[in-house]
Amino acid sequence: MRMFGRSVVGHISRQVNRQAECAMPLSFPEAYQAFEKPLPRGHGSVGSVRDRSVIARERSFNHRLSQQRLQGCGKTKWHWAECLSHTSRTCRLPFTISAISLILLCSTLQAQVAVEANTGYKTPEARATIAKTLSSDERDSRQRPKELIAALGVKPGMHVADIGTGVGYMLPFFSEAVGNKGHIVAEDIFPDFLAKAKQLTASKGLKNVEFIQGTDKNPSLKQNSLDLALVLDVYHHFDYPAAMLAAIRAALKNNGRLAICEYYKRVGAMGDPTSDRAVKHIRLDEADVIKEIEANGFKLVKSDEFNPKSQYLAIFEKQ
Numbered sequence: 001m002r003m004f005g006r007s008v009v010g011h012i013s014r015q016v017n018r019q020a021e022c023a024m025p026l027s028f029p030e031a032y033q034a035f036e037k038p039l040p041r042g043h044g045s046v047g048s049v050r051d052r053s054v055i056a057r058e059r060s061f062n063h064r065l066s067q068q069r070l071q072g073c074g075k076t077k078w079h080w081a082e083c084l085s086h087t088s089r090t091c092r093l094p095f096t097i098s099a100i101s102l103i104l105l106c107s108t109l110q111a112q113v114a115v116e117a118n119t120g121y122k123t124p125e126a127r128a129t130i131a132k133t134l135s136s137d138e139r140d141s142r143q144r145p146k147e148l149i150a151a152l153g154v155k156p157g158m159h160v161a162d163i164g165t166g167v168g169y170m171l172p173f174f175s176e177a178v179g180n181k182g183h184i185v186a187e188d189i190f191p192d193f194l195a196k197a198k199q200l201t202a203s204k205g206l207k208n209v210e211f212i213q214g215t216d217k218n219p220s221l222k223q224n225s226l227d228l229a230l231v232l233d234v235y236h237h238f239d240y241p242a243a244m245l246a247a248i249r250a251a252l253k254n255n256g257r258l259a260i261c262e263y264y265k266r267v268g269a270m271g272d273p274t275s276d277r278a279v280k281h282i283r284l285d286e287a288d289v290i291k292e293i294e295a296n297g298f299k300l301v302k303s304d305e306f307n308p309k310s311q312y313l314a315i316f317e318k319q
């Protein structure tokens with residue numbers, strides 16, 4: 001990027017230098033100054049006689065430029081717009097193209113913030129191993145899915161989304177709570193997880209679940225359609241939290257709620273009480289998650305410990 005920026009500045013310098021017909025290569029501010037101060041008459045013009053006096057004037061001109069350089073040309077204020085108005089049309093077009101490319105490049109270089117948490121999800125084999133832990137028999141005792149449904153206030157007829165559903169662990173509990181008139185959107189970014197979630201709902205005969213494959217920036221939810229969006233053990237996997245929050249916000253109805261059930265970023269929060277896994281794996285602790293979500297168009301309703309020393313449940317309203 002730096003090199004790219006340099007080449008743009010270098011290009012402008014070359015153009016200005018060419019225009020100034022200067023005998024010595026100048027840096028950008030110097031070239032700009034040279035542009036403002038016209039060359040001595042006859043300097044470099046076609047057909048000029050390069051006799052001693054011209055050479056002397058050239059030398060004196062070059063000497064003046066060196067003096068300017070020594071006196072701190074670099075401190076001169078750059079007026080880009082002004083400079084551009086001085087430069088030729090041939091310079092303006094490439095500059096404009098370069099500037100637009102630079103802006104586009106910057107916009108595609110958004111940092112992925114959950115690299116650490118997502119390293120274990122890269123291959124189908126790794127995800128198959130994770131799938132086993134997400135659907136293990138002992139999970140209910142840790143995750144307490146029925147208590148979670150109660151704490152979320154899920155009622156018959158509600159439209160809810162399970163963002164990052166994984167293998168669909170919460171779907172049977174949601175399905176029972178919203179009933180026949182309710183609707184559940186089960187969303188994830190990986191088709192292999194979604195395939196397992198579909199198998200689960202088919203095996204249990206659940207009829208009120210719709211599956212969506214989203215991307216890491218967009219869960220592809222219908223706008224203004226949800227009463228509740230649950231993000232269970234998923235927020236720390238969001239590589240682009242602002243984009244995801246904007247899309248979830250747009251999908252919520254006006255009084256819709258976003259629920260984040262997430263591990264604390266603390267020693268012992270994920271399993272073994274002495275393990276620092278959560279400190280490494282979880283991007284932000286509760287207070288910073290709340291801050292980040294509130295900065296993206298939500299207002300905290302309440303946040304309570306959900307599983308002692310392990311997980312909290314934060315509920316937000318759409319602002």
Ligand SMILES: C[S@@+](CC[C@H](N)C(=O)[O-])C[C@H]1O[C@@H](n2cnc3c(N)ncnc32)[C@H](O)[C@@H]1O
Nearest residue numbers: 134164165166169188189216232233234237238
């Ligand atoms: C630890 S698993 C939790 C799965 C499920 N919520 C559960 O509790 O069983 C994290 C899940 O988040 C998903 N995920 C990661 N980034 C995501 C994103 N930007 N949007 C939606 N899902 C995402 C992963 O594919 C994975 O299924």
